[in-house]
Amino acid sequence: KAGVTQTPRYLIKTRGQQVTLSCSPISGHRSVSWYQQTPGQGLQFLFEYFSETQRNKGNFPGRFSGRQFSNSRSEMNVSTLELGDSALYLCASSPDRGELSEAFFGQGTRLTVV
Amino acid sequence: EDKVVQSPLSLVVHEGDTVTLNCSYEVTNFRSLLWYKQEKKAPTFLFMLTSSGIEKKSGRLSSILDKKELFSILNITATQTGDSAIYLCAVKNQGGKLIFGQGTELSVKP
Numbered sequence: 001k002a003g004v005t006q007t008p009r010y011l012i013k014t015r016g017q018q019v020t021l022s023c024s025p026i027s028g029h030r031s032v033s034w035y036q037q038t039p040g041q042g043l044q045f046l047f048e049y050f051s052e053t054q055r056n057k058g059n060f061p062g063r064f065s066g067r068q069f070s071n072s073r074s075e076m077n078v079s080t081l082e083l084g085d086s087a088l089y090l091c092a093s094s095p096d097r098g099e100l101s102e103a104f105f106g107q108g109t110r111l112t113v114v
Numbered sequence: 115e116d117k118v119v120q121s122p123l124s125l126v127v128h129e130g131d132t133v134t135l136n137c138s139y140e141v142t143n144f145r146s147l148l149w150y151k152q153e154k155k156a157p158t159f160l161f162m163l164t165s166s167g168i169e170k171k172s173g174r175l176s177s178i179l180d181k182k183e184l185f186s187i188l189n190i191t192a193t194q195t196g197d198s199a200i201y202l203c204a205v206k207n208q209g210g211k212l213i214f215g216q217g218t219e220l221s222v223k224p
Binding site: 003004031033035042043044045048055056058088090092094101102103104105106107108 | 148150155156157158159162202204206209210211212213214215216217
């Protein structure tokens with residue numbers, strides 16, 4: 001079974017630009033969550049999607065948004081990039097929304113904002 | 115505010131040593147606790163614990179949860195250099211959100 005696939009792996013953007021990251025979950029998994037990882041803050045929850053609906057949102061500004069498609073693939077978008085948005089963005093997939101479901105992570109997208 | 119605290123933050127041991135990593139939590143509506151190993155990029159799933167006192171084991175790694183005292187430990191016996199990584203503890207709450215600790219950076223010297 002293929003794992004969670006995130007694209008692109010690396011990205012360099014300029015302040016003020018916008019960026020879209022993609023996540024394909026494990027086949028059959030319907031829940032996708034996004035996390036931001038930085039050295040100072042660790043792993044922080046961005047949002048969770050299930051059946052094309054955002055079910056849960058973390059404490060991030062409105063510049064961070066996402067969506068999920070009918071095939072469970074998800075994208076997250078960051079607009080008006082700031083230097084502080086430089087981070088590793090990780091996506092996790094779970095079979096369902098169950099609170100007892102394991103979550104499996106992709107390799108991440110390393111975003112650098114210059 | 116929900117929080118997960120791991121200790122120690124970093125640890126250096128020699129091959130063959132046994133290590134114990136700690137994770138304590140204060141999370142509203144706890145549902146499960148998960149351990150991950152992160153080497154370069156993707157955190158790799160190790161264990162999910164939901165019930166107190168039941169040890170989960172995989173090779174040289176084992177973990178147990180105490181829901182009364184709100185903590186979990188991850189044990190690694192006979193450590194190898196390949197165990198060098200950051201070990202992350204996360205608690206899943208009622209909404210399914212994972213709340214992560216800061217991680218413990220383990221370095222195993224030959």
